[in-house]
Amino acid sequence: xxxxxxxxxxTKARKKAGFSQAQLAEQLFISPQAVxxxxxxESIPDILTINKLAKILGLDLNYFSENMPSPESDxxxxxxxxxxxxxxxxxxxxxxxxxxxxxxLTNFSGSALAETDFAGVSAPRRKFAGSDLRxxxxxxxxxxxxSFVGSDVREANFNGTNxxxxxxxxxxxxxxxxxxxxxxxxxFSSSTLNGARxxxxxxxxxxxxxxxxxxxxxxHCSFNGVDFKASDMSGLCFDGQTFTGVxxxxxxxxxxxxxxxxxxxxxxxxxxxxxxxxxxxLKTICFEGAKMDKLTYAALKGVxxxxxxxxxx
Numbered sequence: 106x107x108x109x110x111x112x113x114x115x116t117k118a119r120k121k122a123g124f125s126q127a128q129l130a131e132q133l134f135i136s137p138q139a140v141x142x143x144x145x146x147e148s149i150p151d152i153l154t155i156n157k158l159a160k161i162l163g164l165d166l167n168y169f170s171e172n173m174p175s176p177e178s179d180x181x182x183x184x185x186x187x188x189x190x191x192x193x194x195x196x197x198x199x200x201x202x203x204x205x206x207x208x209x210l211t212n213f214s215g216s217a218l219a220e221t222d223f224a225g226v227s228a229p230r231r232k233f234a235g236s237d238l239r240x241x242x243x244x245x246x247x248x249x250x251x252s253f254v255g256s257d258v259r260e261a262n263f264n265g266t267n268x269x270x271x272x273x274x275x276x277x278x279x280x281x282x283x284x285x286x287x288x289x290x291x292x293f294s295s296s297t298l299n300g301a302r303x304x305x306x307x308x309x310x311x312x313x314x315x316x317x318x319x320x321x322x323x324x325h326c327s328f329n330g331v332d333f334k335a336s337d338m339s340g341l342c343f344d345g346q347t348f349t350g351v352x353x354x355x356x357x358x359x360x361x362x363x364x365x366x367x368x369x370x371x372x373x374x375x376x377x378x379x380x381x382x383x384x385x386x387l388k389t390i391c392f393e394g395a396k397m398d399k400l401t402y403a404a405l406k407g408v409x410x411x412x413x414x415x416x417x418x
Contacts, residue, residue: 109146116144118162132161151216219257359386365394371401374408384408 119129119140126144130137133154142148150158159165214234223243230250238258245265252272259277264284268291276296283303293313304324314334318341327347337357344364351371358373373387387410396416397405406412 108149111149112144112146114168115140115150115158118158118164118168119144122162124162129161133157151213153221224262357386358390360389360391362391363395364391366392367396368401369398371397373405 119126124132126140127137130140133140135154139148143150159168211230212232213236214232216233216236218241219237220240221238221242223241223246225245227247228251229247231248232252233256234252234254236253236256238253238256238261240260240262241258242262243266244262247267248271249267249269250271251268252274253276254272254274255276257277258273258281260280260282261278262282263286264282265286266283267287268283269287269289271291273291273293273296275294278293278296278301279299281298281301283301283306285305286303288303288306288311289309291308291311293311293316295315297317299317299320300322302322302324303326304322305326307327308329308331310330311328312332312334313336314332316336318333318336318338321341323341323343323346325346328349328351330350331348332352332354333356334352335355338353338361339357339359341358341361343366344362345366347367348371349369351368353371353373373390387405387408390410392405392410392412393414394416395414396418397412399417402412402415402417
């Protein structure tokens with residue numbers, strides 16, 4: 106329904122501006138067939154193309170929203186009573202407010218958006234499935250509730266981005282940056298994070314499951330209620346960072362380092378039986394200079410780990 110509506114809007118504006126489909130396509134550097142598909146409601150232009158359309162056709166972006174009048178609409182002839190004018194103004198203001206809250210495009214799946222600038226945009230609950238987002242800049246954007254599935258997100262910039270309730274699944278996040286990102290209930294699953302960097306970030310109720318974190322960098326982060334279920338963190342450095350209510354159940358932590366870290370109510374135990382292999386892996390973890398609450402200390406001491414250089418609080 107939305108596709109058909111926007112298609113009709115494009116048709117009216119194009120004809121009013123005196124463009125043929127071919128002429129408009131030439132201005133946008135696309136094929137006339139693409140314009141035809143928009144106007145028939147078979148597809149919809151992405152938000153960047155919507156912006157270009159508005160500029161070429163001399164329109165306000167609100168024109169493409171359902172409550173705005175079309176360019177062919179004529180004002181009512183004759184004098185307008187003051188109260189009617191006031192009522193119209195109030196209705197127009199209400200409509201505009203509603204438009205600002207209503208997202209125009211929510212699905213960017215299958216899009217070629219490499220190196221696209223999304224910095225600072227407010228775009229909650231968007232969908233990016235099978236998209237090329239390599240090098241895209243999402244810095245300081247609001248992407249809360251959005252989902253990223255099966256996409257190329259290498260070297261993407263999420264610095265300062267609101268990623269609350271976002272889902273990252275089956276992605277290549279190699280070299281992605283998460284400096285001061287807002288990570289609340291964010292989920293990462295079955296993804297590659299080689300060279301991805303999380304710095305000065307507070308991870309709250311985040312879930313990183315079955316994810317390769319062996320070459321991920323965590324610096325000056327705090328972890329609260331985070332679950333690293335079945336993730337590979339071999340050789341990872343968590344030195345000096347804070348962990349509260351964190352689960353490392355069934356995670357591979359061979360030769361991981363927690364030097365000078367603070368751990369409270371942290372679980373390193375497997376969900377099922379403690380196998381000899383898992384026990385040997387725990388023995389390789391470095392806790393030198395770490396601080397632990399009594400329960401975390403007791404759980405690790407109970408499986409025979411050397412905690413002689415740990416401070417208990």
